[in-house]
Amino acid sequence: MPAVVFTADARIALQDRPRPTLRPDQVLVEVDLCGICGSDLHASQLPQVYRGDCILGHESTGRIAAVGAEVADWAIGQRVAVNPNGNVDGTCVYCRSGRPNFCRQATLETALGLQADGALAPLMAAFPGHLRQIPDELGTVEAAWVEPTATALRAVELAGDIAGRTVLVTGGGPIGQLACRLAHLRSPAQILLMEPAAQRAEFATDSHAVPIAAEDNGGLAVDVVLECSGSAAATSTALKLLAPAGILVVVGAGPDPGLDSATILLKEITVRGSYIYTDEFDRAIDLLATQQIAVADLTTVVSPLADALTAFDALRAGQIMKALIAPGTRPQRPSHTQKGMRI
Numbered sequence: 001m002p003a004v005v006f007t008a009d010a011r012i013a014l015q016d017r018p019r020p021t022l023r024p025d026q027v028l029v030e031v032d033l034c035g036i037c038g039s040d041l042h043a044s045q046l047p048q049v050y051r052g053d054c055i056l057g058h059e060s061t062g063r064i065a066a067v068g069a070e071v072a073d074w075a076i077g078q079r080v081a082v083n084p085n086g087n088v089d090g091t092c093v094y095c096r097s098g099r100p101n102f103c104r105q106a107t108l109e110t111a112l113g114l115q116a117d118g119a120l121a122p123l124m125a126a127f128p129g130h131l132r133q134i135p136d137e138l139g140t141v142e143a144a145w146v147e148p149t150a151t152a153l154r155a156v157e158l159a160g161d162i163a164g165r166t167v168l169v170t171g172g173g174p175i176g177q178l179a180c181r182l183a184h185l186r187s188p189a190q191i192l193l194m195e196p197a198a199q200r201a202e203f204a205t206d207s208h209a210v211p212i213a214a215e216d217n218g219g220l221a222v223d224v225v226l227e228c229s230g231s232a233a234a235t236s237t238a239l240k241l242l243a244p245a246g247i248l249v250v251v252g253a254g255p256d257p258g259l260d261s262a263t264i265l266l267k268e269i270t271v272r273g274s275y276i277y278t279d280e281f282d283r284a285i286d287l288l289a290t291q292q293i294a295v296a297d298l299t300t301v302v303s304p305l306a307d308a309l310t311a312f313d314a315l316r317a318g319q320i321m322k323a324l325i326a327p328g329t330r331p332q333r334p335s336h337t338q339k340g341m342r343i
């Protein structure tokens with residue numbers, strides 16, 4: 001079967017891979033849609049979590065196509081959102097203390113699309129812990145957004161009570177836009193969005209945010225920053241703009257931190273990392289199913305698997321917000337110039 005692979009020599013390539021075989025303790029998921037994540041673009045810079053020679057894709061939804069003999073509670077045809085970090089052991093010190101986002105098995109050994117073959121392929125093997133049944137009212141596009149929504153939800157919640165406060169979001173990619181939209185549900189005084197790329201900054205209004213530039217913010221003092229860019233420059237600007245006793249939540253990962261210890265000390269800034277999600281995954285399903293969070297407008301393109309590398313290029317160039325890949329869709333014939341279906 002065709003698949004988008006993070007190769008052993010750290011390239012992203014379209015390859016022919018064997019179809020997964022059904023283990024007794026797993027199910028096979030027929031993938032309907034899988035988003036390309038910003039971290040997939042930089043997989044080679046994240047060797048802590050991305051194993052080489054592995055099919056990418058960790059933002060997926062699909063239907064159960066086969067059920068292993070030892071698997072209870074799942075049936076062929078059920079629609080699922082896939083929690084790529086969901087295969088917790090349930091016994092380690094982190095699982096037992098309510099922090100399964102640090103469970104080694106779940107996040108560093110069997111995470112789908114990171115260390116185990118993921119969803120940028122027509123079929124994917126998954127453990128029952130990876131599966132979340134989704135309600136009929138959750139659309140397929142929305143189901144593909146559950147994973148990034150969960151990531152943004154944790155970051156917003158780690159900022160504490162933001163009602164009446166001024167919130168700055170740095171980075172206007174999908175996680176930044178979701179952070180704005182989720183923050184808006186908590187009645188902040190104002191949401192500001194700092195995003196240098198015009199094509200992404202123009203989403204600010206629809207995300208209930210006021211766009212600001214890094215250079216025109218003299219005198220601004222914000223209570224909370226949600227750092228979604230991974231950019232050292234953005235982090236450095238965020239520290240300057242934070243009021244004393246402000247909170248910086250770091251959800252974007254970059255090679256260089258931009259964290260100035262003197263500023264953190266002099267203003268008593270609280271810096272909090274936000275790493276994937278725990279029960280936020282299940283709550284994200286509810287937020288999307290009840291349409292409290294909109295994502296259709298953030299979905300730039302839905303492409304067949306054959307066009308996935310074109311989508312990677314467009315994302316790297318910052319030309320589009322989000323690409324979803326439909327691995328079951330046949331590629332367009334060459335006579336069609338259209339690269340994907342705009343929705």
Ligand SMILES: [Zn+2]
Pocket residue numbers: 088089090091092093094095096100102103104105
């Ligand atoms: Zn565990």
